[in-house]
Amino acid sequence: MIRTMVVDDDPAAVSIHREFVDRMPEFTVVGTTTSGAEAVQLAETLRPDLILLDMYLPDLPGLEVLRALRTSGRQPTDVIAITSAKDVDILRGAMNLGVVHYIVKPFGYRVFRERLENYAAARSRLAVAHRRASGRSTGSLRFCAAAATTCCPRESRGRRSRSSSTSCGPPTTD
Numbered sequence: 677m678i679r680t681m682v683v684d685d686d687p688a689a690v691s692i693h694r695e696f697v698d699r700m701p702e703f704t705v706v707g708t709t710t711s712g713a714e715a716v717q718l719a720e721t722l723r724p725d726l727i728l729l730d731m732y733l734p735d736l737p738g739l740e741v742l743r744a745l746r747t748s749g750r751q752p753t754d755v756i757a758i759t760s761a762k763d764v765d766i767l768r769g770a771m772n773l774g775v776v777h778y779i780v781k782p783f784g785y786r787v788f789r790e791r792l793e794n795y796a797a798a799r800s801r802l803a804v805a806h807r808r809a810s811g812r813s814t815g816s817l818r819f820c821a822a823a824a825t826t827c828c829p830r831e832s833r834g835r836r837s838r839s840s841s842t843s844c845g846p847p848t849t850d
Contacts (some may be wrong), residue, residue, distance in 0.1 A: 678796060681724040682708045683715040683741070684758065685733045689781075693728055693758065696788045702796050712736025716744040723751050726795065729775075731759035731766055739766065742773040754799075756791060 680703050682693045690708045697703045707722045709715050712733035719727060727745070731738030738757065745753055757770045757778035767778060776798075777791050 678703045678726055678799070679706045679722070679724045680704065680726045680728060681706055681715070681718060681722060682728045683710075683712070683733070684728075684730040685710050686730075689730070689758075693788075696785055697728075697792070699785070700789065700792055703792060710734075712738065712741045715741050719745055719753055720750070724753060725799075727753055727755045728758050729755050731757055731770065739769050739773065742770060742775065746773055754795070756795065 680697050682690050682697065682705060684690045684693060687710055690710060694705050694708055697705050703726075706724050707718045709718055710733075713736050715727070715729070715733075716736075729738050729741060733741065736744075738759065742755060745755065755770075755775045757767070757775045758781065759766070759770075759778060760781040762780065770778060776795060779787060779791050
């Protein structure tokens with residue numbers, strides 16, 4: 677079950693997004709809020725796997741929420757931006773802060789479902805890669821979320837990742 681938190685300044689949107697999540701058997705809503713500051717606090721206490729985050733919040737912009745979520749020492753949480761923002765700088769900033777996907781409002785259930793199903797599939801692939809790689813005795817394990825591949829230290833692989841200083845490659849059964 678993918679523990680999901682919904683954050684949107686519009687209570688009606690929160691209700692609709694919650695209803696959409698509830699229709700998907702792999703997901704469950706663990707919390708909702710209309711406040712950016714409360715989103716940061718709830719993420720710390722609820723520890724969701726995924727946050728559906730609006731970029732325009734009245735008290736704390738979505739990019740600031742993302743920065744707070746990415747501070748050192750916090751539990752990593754995946755984020756899908758749900759926004760009416762067509763501002764390329766906001767979307768680029770969100771992607772730079774680790775958003776795994778985004779959905780531009782308005783959207784229907786079909787688009788919502790596709791994005792969350794794609795997220796669940798990528799998450800599942802990463803879990804399988806992690807299980808396969810965890811049997812290795814050399815190197816530390818890191819993930820390249822964009823490529824959905826396992827990353828290993830440069831010494832054990834020949835290709836470099838675009839997103840890190842480690843090398844990337846599919847899991848092997850060394």
